[in-house]
Amino acid sequence: MRLSLLGLGPMGAPMARNLLAAAPLTVWNRTASRAAPFAELGAVVAPTPAAAAGDVVLTVLPDLVQVESLLVGEDGLLAGWRAAGIAAPVLVVHGTVSPIAVAALARRLAAEHGVQVVDAPLSGGTVGARDATLSIMVGGADEPVARVLPVFERLGRTVRHLGPSGAGATAKLCNQIVVAGTVAVVSEALLLARSAGLDPATVVELLQGGLARTEVLEQKSRKWLDEDFAEGGSARNQLKDLRFIAESAAAEGVALPTTAAVTALFERMIAEGDGDLDHTGVHRTLAGLARRPEEPHA
CATH class of the missing domain: 3.40.50.720 (NAD(P)-binding Rossmann-like Domain)
Structure with a gap:
């Protein structure tokens, strides 16, 4: 062969x-x-x-x-x-x-x-x-x-x-739902940890020692801890995958509301000019949202 x-x-x-x-x-x-x-x-x-x-x-x-x-x-x-x-x-x-x-x-x-x-x-x-x-x-x-x-x-x-x-490609999109969602929620967790004055490295160690352990955090922890998002799997590619997920979900007639929220977050990240950063750079997007003053109630 x-x-x-x-x-x-x-x-x-x-x-x-x-x-x-x-x-x-x-x-x-x-x-x-x-x-x-x-x-x-x-x-x-x-x-x-x-x-x-x-x-x-x-x-x-x-x-x-x-x-x-x-x-x-x-x-x-x-x-x-x-x-x-x-x-x-x-x-x-x-x-x-x-x-x-x-x-x-x-x-x-x-x-x-x-x-x-x-x-x-x-x-x-x-x-x-x-x-x-x-x-x-x-x-x-x-x-x-x-x-x-x-x-x-x-x-x-x-x-x-x-x-x-197409079956392999569909399974990979299931994988990407988990990866993109994990990247987003780990970013939020570390944003809260920093805001509360906790040592992010210690929080990561504790997460990896318990039920929250994840391969995403194992491979990507240095990016979050160093806040260096310059290289890796780009947010642009992450959004590409999320759009394939939306296409496939529509074809199957299934709603994925959590993934839709994660997709909107990566769309914001790219709109802000950070599409070439590693997808963990969504931490910056979330930090920016956290700093924005709350909109007045109507």
Whole structure:
């Protein structure tokens, strides 16, 4: 099986290193300088997506627009699969995407090109990617999923096939409800702690020692404690996911009022110009709200 990984960002790069430890791998990245070091690790560095067209292609990209852009044109994956004579390749979408859109893409690529799409979003952050302890939520038909499960097991600790195309993406949105909500309520908790004159580090220690313990706080505590929100998973991407959640909830006819409130909070954060901060930067948004004078009653 010829395996490729496209997208060597904060998640894709450590995933590629883990895959290279066990098998040959072809890599591609839009910024070629990020791919070059992988040649020293034994990877084949492809100059174009077409040159990276293998039997299984993993895409670690933030949205479907970028995935679809790699398919078309003379340098695209579709041309590469045709040139290599690869029938029924598997295209894996690891990004957090709309379940409705990825299911539509899967139907179209299968009907028009014989490409089998598996949606397999990731949870566990860069630490999970580095340590190969990711949670991988899988959607797709049984046959292509069976082909890629051994690959996923090299990348993650918890790998589950949930159903047809879009099922993995839906599970990831459930994950994102919890992540976004946790980020918001931890931010509020630490805002209250600081306002009351408590040591935030001690409060974090106590939270992590009790029922409130969470992986989000484990990985992100330094950002809250240092109030340094400059790098990480952006608020803009968090809001993108929250909007996918709203879309999916509407399609299922279910109301999610708590998530709607969290969405409004991130919309405010981005409107205030903080969209490129780590999503924990919503702490700043909440602090600003706390400082605003109470509106007079009508």
